[in-house]
Amino acid sequence: MGDLGYIAPEIILLIGALFIFCLDVAYDPGVGKKSGLSYMALSALFLTAALVAAVLQLNISDPEAGPKVAFSMMTIDNFGSFIKLTIFSGMILTTIAGGRYMNRRSGNQGEFWTFFLMVSLAMSIAVSANNLVLVYLAIEFLSITSYMLAGFLRENRRSNEAGLKYFLYGSIASAVMLYGISLLYGATGSLYLHEIAAAFTEIIGDSREISGLAFAGLPAMLLILAGLGFKASLAPFYQWAPDTYDGSPTPVATYLSTASKAAAFAVLARFFIVAMASFEVNWVPVLAAFSIITMSMGNLAALRQSSVKRMIAYSSVAQAGYILMGLVAVTSSSPSAMDGLNGVLLYLFAYLFTNVGAFLVVMALEETVDSTHISAYRGLIKRAPWLAVMFTIFLLSLTGIPLTGGFFGKFYVFGAAIQRQYFWLAGIGMINAGIAAFYYLRVVREMFFTHEGEGETLEVPMALQTSLLICTVATVWIGVYPSAVLDWVSTASVQLLSVVP
Template sequence: MAGFDPAVFIENLAWMKPELLLAGFGLLLLLASATVPVAIRQVGGWLTLAVLAVAAFLVTAQLSAGSGGTVASTGAFPDIAGNPAFVVDGFAVVFKLIFLLGAAFTVLMSMKYPDTDGEDSAEFLALVVFSVFGMMFLASGTGLITIYIGLETMALAGYLLVGFRVQEKRANEGAVKYFVLGALASGILLYGISLVYGATGSINLYGIAASLAGDDSGAAGFLGLGVVLMLVGIGFKVAAVPFHMWAPDAYEGATTPATSFLATAAKAGAFAMLLRVFVTAFGDRGADWAPLMILLAAASMTVGNIAALRQDNVKRMLAFSSVGHAGYVLMGLIAVGLSGGDAAIRARGLLSVALYLFIYTFATAGAFALVALLRKNGQPGEMLDDFNGLVKRHPVASVCMLLFLLSLAGIPCTAGFIGKWWLFGAAIKVNLVWLAVVAVLNSVVSLYYYARVMVAIFIRDGDGESKIQVPLPLSAAIGAAGLFTLVIGVYPQPFIRLARYAVLMMGA
């Protein structure tokens, strides 16, 4: 057995520049907050934004690092069979950009109230950065151990972000529920992984795929049980019905920036893992797992949207709506599973998932930024009544909120329509017309509760308060989200081109 070769190690590390940057910055941030707390309090948020931007640049650079401007699909850290544990390909790059985007919105929102909740304290920022670090391993990891550790890093930071307001009862309740159910889900996931390992003899996605390509009878029941348990575990993380119970409480209890982080970046991270595992390792058995996903998708959209109808708390409403959106996104994965080797359908499925997650990130982060905006005197403004007459108090933000809600509902001329068009089309391509119909009906249902917010903003009268002063970072977040939601709606081509990179998943 060959020994450890430092040169090879460094060479492999060169593919992890964005990850190293984030880890290093997180550590420095903690050190700096201990030595120069006042300076960090003032500029920590902007520094974090700058580092996220540099990380996005490094990630994008990997896209063209190959010869001739193609994507550099490269694997690093090979295991004993030569299968990489970490790959850099188009899929990883696109998802990492989504994570960084979601994190950037969270940081912008957290800079609103400098002293109230300690949201801008260095620990909060460091946890966001470390969480994104973990997500990167969900997008790039191809060894199940590497992926699992990435998932736990992301999730642990998430539990802490939810419970950050120690004095707040709802935060404690949400964090404890999220933690206990999340730990249970991790246990189930690990059990599934160990069964899959027992059945295939490999802990690497490529190794599993190779082992499955070899025999097609064998450990079917055993393997199947493992795959089902893995799906349950990941289903918890994407908050798909029936594994969504934690989401409303966690979303409601967390501070609004943290909620936005859970709903955008953390959700995208779990989806990256779901896609990577099921497409790379079990891609050949797509027809076997797709029926389970169809059940999850149909249940998620229906239960999520119907439960959202009754919510008067906007954060809770958005939580249930995000459960519904997870159902829509699963349709893209179902199309990949049922593609049966048809490259065009597989590509459409992957593209639509990546595109939708981008669009969903803009709209959801924007909507949560509005909730953050309404907070006053340390009281959260998250009830529907808090939105009453907002149009008189801040017309621009009101119009942006209208855009976000229309986009989430999927109305034409907003980004959401484009995203749903691709996703529902992917389902129709694999002859799941009934699922697409269910999705469209659910979009109609969702319009009702989104309209309740619109009515509150534009028609109801508020208590005649004066205009709201919006801090710069928050207006930047709302403005950027609104702009992109509109631009993608009318001119989506550049984003479709970007999302197309997600099709490039490194083969074995």
């Protein structure tokens, strides 16, 4: 098997996408509701197979084994496998929950699920890529398929707007990133991350002084950060995010704000930690500034929203700021238990289940009362008690209250910041946690604090309930007993940090 075996998850997804596509072409599209759901089931099946393949590649027992390289352009390491595990879990949950939602709104189910698998494939390639051209191609692939999915409801103007906005911003971001890549190639003569790193180490040496061609590294770094920051919806490149999340079909918004963000962070982490190791003193303050602006802007904007979907959209921008805080505090030398990279990975993992869950609640309300406005949530405890309770758990997790996964995520990134003695960064994070609590609680308030008991019981579809339950269990499990996840996380980050020269 060799190299082909290493890229098994990608191969499975490719086969799956093509299979659904062919099936869709062979049969008359839009036959009826049944076929849509079977495409969904197929998609979930292939994603699960890919998940299993990724888990099998996760080498917990032997962290010393070192990464494997497939076709010289992809690094198969625990870091990538863990991110894939995270991404695929999110995609599966979204798929199961979103089947009915999409089936009701669009006739082109085969097309939708083909793209859905393609998106997964793109993310999977992106997180493993160790060559900047492949990174660029994977990100482009991810973007283009995402534009289509965001604008998938062709009759819906808001969906069209979402797709178009995403496309306009995204194409500029890609171009900018490509320019950054070309600068790096010019300066170092290579597109491989480790070769770039080696070239810079040679130029810069121990003196830590940037001279000659190394100067090209700084603008290149910023340009690539802009491109990837767009995908991760970091401020100031986040303006597309709320509109796109709000207008896209909810399953698409769900993965855009979770899985796609996790992929962007993985690429970001790999790029900065591996290729830009020599520039650590330069990128740390830059990322810190981005982190502060991102969380503050996201939180302040979220305060004013009256649509819950939009509020979660802004909140997920703010959450990206916290995750970035972990990246700022990565200690490439002597990794410790509370390393920043561990924080990033744990946060991403916990955040994925939490935010997927939050979006699924939004989806459930759209399915039943067809509204995302906060007033639709009024008295939810009376109409759908379990939905209200689960949403509360997700919101508490986003706030960072203990016994939820979000707490340990924050615990780790704050811990990493304190460890590096970035007290001001942690302090700003602290104030932001207070601001964020305000708007998360506003929804809880609507759901619980009213005595009006009107409205009938909501009938939430079974599949959606199942997904929600999995998200809840995962969120609480990480919050109560994070030990197992921490093992995965630390083997993943150790392997990435070990390749740093």
